[in-house]
Amino acid sequence: MNTVELAPGIFHLQGGSNMGLVVREGKGLLIDTGLDEDAARRALRFAEGEGVGLEAVFLTHAHADHHGGAHFLQRRLGVPLYAPALEAAMMENPVMEPLFLFGGAAPIRELRQKFTMAPPCQIARIVDAGPLEVGPFRVDVVPLPGHALNQMGIAVEDVLFCADAVFPAETLQKHGVIFCADMDAALETLARLPEMPYARFAPGHGPAYGAGEEIREICAANRARLEEIRERVRAALAHPADTDALVRSVADGFGLRLTTATAFFLARATVLAALSSLERAGEVKAVVEENRLLWQKAV
Numbered sequence: 467m468n469t470v471e472l473a474p475g476i477f478h479l480q481g482g483s484n485m486g487l488v489v490r491e492g493k494g495l496l497i498d499t500g501l502d503e504d505a506a507r508r509a510l511r512f513a514e515g516e517g518v519g520l521e522a523v524f525l526t527h528a529h530a531d532h533h534g535g536a537h538f539l540q541r542r543l544g545v546p547l548y549a550p551a552l553e554a555a556m557m558e559n560p561v562m563e564p565l566f567l568f569g570g571a572a573p574i575r576e577l578r579q580k581f582t583m584a585p586p587c588q589i590a591r592i593v594d595a596g597p598l599e600v601g602p603f604r605v606d607v608v609p610l611p612g613h614a615l616n617q618m619g620i621a622v623e624d625v626l627f628c629a630d631a632v633f634p635a636e637t638l639q640k641h642g643v644i645f646c647a648d649m650d651a652a653l654e655t656l657a658r659l660p661e662m663p664y665a666r667f668a669p670g671h672g673p674a675y676g677a678g679e680e681i682r683e684i685c686a687a688n689r690a691r692l693e694e695i696r697e698r699v700r701a702a703l704a705h706p707a708d709t710d711a712l713v714r715s716v717a718d719g720f721g722l723r724l725t726t727a728t729a730f731f732l733a734r735a736t737v738l739a740a741l742s743s744l745e746r747a748g749e750v751k752a753v754v755e756e757n758r759l760l761w762q763k764a765v
């Protein structure tokens with residue numbers, strides 16, 4: 467774990483999934499918990515090294531790689547967990563994450579491993595957009611929907627912990643199809659993010675970005691990627707196609723080799739988000755023919 471002090475007492479704990487730690491008046495506020503108990507222990511050790519215990523944990527969104535360690539911290543320390551509505555429901559009922567990926571049916575075993583299904587935790591308080599006081603911490607909760615339906619970031623003074631609103635260039639290159647639940651919302655979030663009044667932007671993966679050109683550039687790259695995914699879906703609909711054919715077409719287009727069911731279902735969710743965006747714009751529609759669901763151009 468690489469720790470970067472973004473501002474006095476505001477730390478970005480960079481690892482597989484990043485966390486944040488804010489230290490004020492001898493107390494610590496943790497932002498996200500990483501994938502599992504090991505990640506949460508690393509954060510805890512770092513906080514202890516700074517001489518603080520955890521007052522609360524803020525969870526940005528219900529993806530197992532960000533809240534998988536929450537169960538451990540809650541059990542071990544009894545620390546209260548804060549999370550946005552809907553995301554909180556998924557954290558308390560973590561089968562919902564693989565359930566969604568698997569189309570609402572009891573998920574296969576592969577989708578029940580720790581990368582897509584965290585241990586359950588209990589959320590002490592549902593947070594909404596706006597100012598929030600937690601012990602000595604005065605923070606702002608900032609809606610960043612799209613990657614997850616009700617993802618929220620947390621602003622501490624001039625640092626915004628912006629969760630998975632933006633992925634680093636490395637991820638864009640490696641994964642091609644980045645995960646997205648609501649493409650229109652994600653594009654809108656990416657348009658707003660660089661205009662927000664913060665000096666540093668600390669995402670859930672990769673390094674932090676400075677205000678101005680740095681955050682603008684990475685947001686533009688993320689927007690371009692989502693638009694390219696949607697464009698590839700649109701282009702593949704020269705002829706009506708089913709969802710899995712579109713996943714294949716988009717993956718091929720990015721030169722990806724999907725080798726696990728999990729990778730396939732994650733890519734499929736993003737393709738469905740693109741279809742939903744196109745459907746909302748009146749460009750495509752779903753039709754059922756000969757017991758097949760096909761996507762076709764609406765005009």
Ligand SMILES: [Zn+2]
Nearest residue numbers: 527529613630
């Ligand atoms: Zn995520």
